[in-house]
Amino acid sequence: MRDSLKQRFIAGCDEKTEKKGDNVGLSFYAFFKNKNDDPELLMEAATWWIKTHKLDHFEKAVKIKQLILNDM
Template identity: 70%
Template sequence: MRASLRAKIIETCNKKIAAKGDNVGLSFYAFFANKNDDPELLMEAATWWIQIHQLDHFEKAIKIKKMVEAM
């Protein structure tokens, strides 16, 4: 996973956790705007989320943050 996507995931998780607490869930769509302006990056996130790690549609932000930081 490219560094810019890792940074975006961590930033988004931090914002969600700060706003809603440690139990907040999110999907990989949370890292993107409501328009498909970078399909390649979206597919990279989807591949990491769905194919590589076989995560559920919604996961705890804290779990995703820890996974990405461990990379």
């Protein structure tokens, strides 16, 4: 996963946990606008989420952040 996408995921996880606490769940769609303005980046996120890590549709933000930090 490219660094800019990792940073987007980390920032999104931080934002959601600050607002809703450590128990908040996210989908990879949460890191994108409702418009599909960058399908290549969306598919990269989906591949990382679904194929690489075999994650459920919704996962805890703290888990996603830790997976990304472990990949860095």
